[in-house]
Amino acid sequence: MNKIEGGKIPARQLTAMLALSRIAPFTILFPMITGMEVPQDAWIASLLGMLLSIPFALFVARLGLRFPDKTIIEYSERLLGRYLGKLVGLVLIWYLISVAATTTRAVGDAYTIAIMPETPILVFMVVMVFLAANAARCGLEVVGRLGEHSIWIVLFFLILMFILPFDEMRFKNLAPVLARGFRPVVEPMGTAFSFFSMHIIVLGMILPYLNKPKDAARYSVYAILISGLLMTWLAAVLVAVFGPTVSGLVMPAFSLSRLISIANFLERIEAITMGAWTLSAGINLALFLWASAVGLAQLFGVSRYQPFVYPLGALVVAFGILFYESNVDMQIFFEFRNIGVFSMAVTLGTTAVLYLAALMRGKPSPRMRR
Amino acid sequence: MPVKSMLKIVVLVLLIGITMTGCWNRREIETLGFVMAVGIDQAREGGKIQLTVHVAKPFAVGGGADGKGTMEEKPFWVVSSTGYTVFEAVRNFLSQSPRRLFWGHNRFILIGEEFARKGVQDVLDTFVRDGEPRQRAWVVVAKGARASDLLQAEFELERMPSQAAMGIIQGSRTGLSTIGKSMLIDFIQKLEGEGIDPIATRAEIVPRPQKFDIRGELKREKIGASARITGAAVFKDDKLVGWLNKPETRGFNWVMGKVRSGIIVIKKPGEEDRFIGLEILRAKGGFKPEIKDGRVSVTVRVEAEANVGDIQGFLDPLKSPGVWASMERRMATVIRNEVMAAVAKAQELDSDIFGFGAELNRRNPKKWAELKDRWDEEFPHVDVQVEVKAKLRRSGLVIRSTRIKR
Known part of the structure; x- marks a missing residue:
């Protein structure tokens, strides 16, 4: 293994980074619940999406463990040959960049919609990406430690935010459960799953840099459980507070925190949500920038990944601006038929192809069978 | 190397300059006028909406008690504006108000009866779409009156009418239970919910007799009209259809x-x-x-x-x-x-x-x-x-x- 990235991280940092990456989208926008036909079943969709993504994480970990010292970019080249392998690698890197771009744009939009409508969105995006890129340049160990520390802050903020509006919660809003059966739940579930899968796929990049690669499966499942249960809880709380109007909200978690008012004293603590989403989106961006830069370096056989980070960051900002005309545009992209299909095609498609190839080639270990 | 580290420091300082100076949307408190209540009516010009707001006058609020002589001045300003949409009308206030109106403290959305009967959906949108107004504002319908007239009402014991109305509401809610509680967030939810229709709080103008009836007022004839806040306004979908006494x-x-x-x-x-x-x-x-x-x-x-x-x-x-x-x-x-x-x-x-x-x-x-x-x-x-x-x-x-x- 070449020393493009020299660091090694403990598996709990993997949990922190993956969980934070997944927390970012639903504390900012909650793409699944907006526009949902029967929003009171959102928590079911979220729970099922989480459960579905556990096998996928196990699958990605299993694939990775066949090459415990190689990233997904490296072994795809090994498995599929030079050209096809590089193509798959490029697709994955493109995917990581586009996810990072979407996150960046979502954060920028959130800031401009919620608090500073006249500030150019570029300000938020550039600052955000610049900071994340610096973290990414410092290596996985730094991002990992950042994640490990931030997750407690984010969890504290979120749990506070999910409990404090208790005054407004009417849990009878959750009934009737599955009033129109499972059909309206399927697509949101797919959306939730596709968001999980886009963060799980990074596992393919991190796995070789774990202290004990064998832990990858277990600890990524922890990440899924942490973020998935939080998301389910948030979905239930949102419906309890907003009833049917929740599917019309652009940033439900933000709207939720706007309602908090304890004894006319603890009020206007939207900053808490913004803190949570900024931190988690920052870690998400740093991780994805790191992963795509390392991937590119490996793809082109460059010995250092750092030179790729800033240019990739610039690309992320540019794509973030170019991909979406407006936040309505972005919400349309978050519908299942767009993001679900795109995401699943890339994540499920590439890993399935690689796994099939690995099966056909057999295990590349010293004691090769066959 | 020193050049490189110098460069780093310069970049950092520049960055601090960019990030620490605040932001485009900074607003100083002295430049804001705090809206305490808003009334919505049909404007007399065709098709337009008339907004009437209570803006707090901070410099007149505190003065009276310590005898600085601002008792003469009312601690609020009532001003109207029109527009085809609520948002336009809000922006039109800028031509009359030297301070930009700030909606974060608005407590009442008062709707004139005539307007409420025609449906309120069109006017509530901006209060949920915009980031400034709070969802916990009370939705109130002015019975038999225009909201702009009701906003002329004043109360004893509290100089700020919205404060007084809040006191009355709290009192009747906990002591009488004869008030229909309806905050914007509930109202919207009931509009959207299946099998449920919204209510709003009812308010009426109580004319004050201009006779020799002092009733503890410091200066006579200062209060032209007061208001009674009781009961509930019944909506069918978004249209007012009747009242609960x-x-x-x-x-x-x-x-x-x-x-x-x-x-x-x-x-x-x-x-x-x-x-x-x-x-x-x-x-x-x-x-x-x-x-x-x-x-x-x-x-x-x-x-x-x-x-x-x-x-x-x-x-x-x-x-x-x-x-x-x-x-x-x-x-x-x-x-x-x-x-x-x-x-x-x-x-x-x-x-x-x-x-x-x-x-x-x-x-x-x-x-x-x-x-x-x-x-x-x-x-x-x-x-x-x-x-x-x-x-x-x-x-x-x-x-x-x-x-x-x-």
Whole structure:
């Protein structure tokens, strides 16, 4: 293994980074619940999406463990040959960049919609990406430690935010459960799953840099459980507070925190949500920038990944601006038929192809069978 | 190397310059006018909406008490503006107000009756879409008046009308239970919810007599009109269709379990021209809709506890056994009558303010799916049964009234 990235991280940092990456989208926008036909079943969709993504994480970990010292970019080249392998690698890197771009744009939009409508969105995006890129340049160990520390802050903020509006919660809003059966739940579930899968796929990049690669499966499942249960809880709380109007909200978690008012004293603590989403989106961006830069370096056989980070960051900002005309545009992209299909095609498609190839080639270990 | 590190420092300093100076949207408090209440009416020019706002005058709020002589100045400013949409009208205030209006503290969205009857959906949008207004503002309908006129009302004891109105609302909510609570967030939810229609709080203008009637005012004729905030406005979808008076509103609150306190007046057993006042201590309420042979029936259950507050004439429960129980029965009857009055009014107006349909949906979504398209026809014929458990808990410090020796 070449020393493009020299660091090694403990598996709990993997949990922190993956969980934070997944927390970012639903504390900012909650793409699944907006526009949902029967929003009171959102928590079911979220729970099922989480459960579905556990096998996928196990699958990605299993694939990775066949090459415990190689990233997904490296072994795809090994498995599929030079050209096809590089193509798959490029697709994955493109995917990581586009996810990072979407996150960046979502954060920028959130800031401009919620608090500073006249500030150019570029300000938020550039600052955000610049900071994340610096973290990414410092290596996985730094991002990992950042994640490990931030997750407690984010969890504290979120749990506070999910409990404090208790005054407004009417849990009878959750009934009737599955009033129109499972059909309206399927697509949101797919959306939730596709968001999980886009963060799980990074596992393919991190796995070789774990202290004990064998832990990858277990600890990524922890990440899924942490973020998935939080998301389910948030979905239930949102419906309890907003009833049917929740599917019309652009940033439900933000709207939720706007309602908090304890004894006319603890009020206007939207900053808490913004803190949570900024931190988690920052870690998400740093991780994805790191992963795509390392991937590119490996793809082109460059010995250092750092030179790729800033240019990739610039690309992320540019794509973030170019991909979406407006936040309505972005919400349309978050519908299942767009993001679900795109995401699943890339994540499920590439890993399935690689796994099939690995099966056909057999295990590349010293004691090769066959 | 030194050059490189110098460069780094320069870049850092520049970055600090960019990030620490604040932001495009910074607003200083001295440049803002705080909106305390907003009224919405149809403008006299065709098709336009008229907004009237109460803007707080901070420099006039604090002054009076320490005798700096600003008592003369009212601590608020009432100003109107028009526009085709609410948002436009809000922006149009800029041509009259030297300070930009800030909506984060707005507590009341007051809607004129005439406007409310035509539907309020078009005007509420910006209050949920924009980031500044809070969702906890009260939705109030001005009965028989334009919102702009009602906003001229002033109150005693509090110089800021919105503060005063808040006090009245809190008082009637906890002490009388004769007010329909409706915040913007609830209103919107009920608009969107199936099988439930929204209510709003009702407010009326009370003209003040301009005669020699001082009533503790420091300066006479300062207050031209005051306002009474009681009852509820009943909406069908987003259109105002009618009103609940005080007993009906309390009936509504019984059903919704929102009665906190209040006085129940019953006729005195055995002496029907005298009254007994009972103070409600705590109450629980709820309802359960059922479908029997294709007909919807609703059972309302109310449990209430009360204390004896006052008794006219003489009564000694120790000497006249059964009178306590008979008082409890009369209390139950009063509660039942209030509930039935509220139900009858809602059915007359064909507005499911209780959410019978919504509850039916929660309990039996399949039946609701068949029913919901004709719920408008069904609701007025829903059979409502009221079960009241009324308990008189305490008699106060005396067990019998003062006995007048003759």
